[in-house]
Amino acid sequence: MERTFAMIKPDGVRRGLTGKIIQRLEDKGFKIVALKKMRISFDLAEEHYGEHKEKPFFKPLVEFITSGPVVAMVLEGPGVIAELRKMMGATNPADALPGTIRGDFATTIDENVIHGSANEADAEREIALFFRPEEFVS
Numbered sequence: 420m421e422r423t424f425a426m427i428k429p430d431g432v433r434r435g436l437t438g439k440i441i442q443r444l445e446d447k448g449f450k451i452v453a454l455k456k457m458r459i460s461f462d463l464a465e466e467h468y469g470e471h472k473e474k475p476f477f478k479p480l481v482e483f484i485t486s487g488p489v490v491a492m493v494l495e496g497p498g499v500i501a502e503l504r505k506m507m508g509a510t511n512p513a514d515a516l517p518g519t520i521r522g523d524f525a526t527t528i529d530e531n532v533i534h535g536s537a538n539e540a541d542a543e544r545e546i547a548l549f550f551r552p553e554e555f556v557s
């Protein structure tokens with residue numbers, strides 16, 4: 420069964436949105452097969468966002484993602500990678516439709532509440548980066 424990596428970012432955790440966001444994911448029918456609250460180290464942040472290393476927003480992005488705890492999880496379900504991205508809405512909350520997580524809970528691109536893997540290769544890479552095999556329960 421298809422799996423993806425999802426993460427409630429520090430702004431979402433700080434604002435007490437964890438429960439609401441997880442509720443939506445469970446209501447949709449996705450199964451949570453791994454879940455933890457954690458702080459992202461500087462090294463992990465740099466690796467996770469490696470593709471953006473040369474971008475002007477890289478440093479603030481790493482500072483933001485390490486600024487407080489996140490809730491990391493692995494979701495399982497049919498088509499879960501693309502479905503989660505649909506539920507999240509556009510990267511820039513200004514473009515995200517009402518009814519999406521970013522459309523309903525976020526206003527700016529630098530604090531956009533949730534991350535979800537973009538494709539199958541990213542999902543595999545990110546799941547391995549954040550979770551050890553013994554952390555999966557199903």
Ligand SMILES: Nc1ncnc2c1ncn2[C@@H]1O[C@H](COP(=O)(O)OP(=O)(O)OP(=O)(O)O)[C@@H](O)[C@H]1O
Binds near residue numbers: 510528533
């Ligand atoms: N132009 C930008 N200015 C500031 N921050 C940006 C910009 N573009 C992207 N980001 C930040 O970098 C993150 C990763 O960008 P990416 O293009 O991979 O978007 P995404 O895949 O929708 O988001 P995420 O990887 O967080 O799920 C975004 O979520 C956003 O917080």
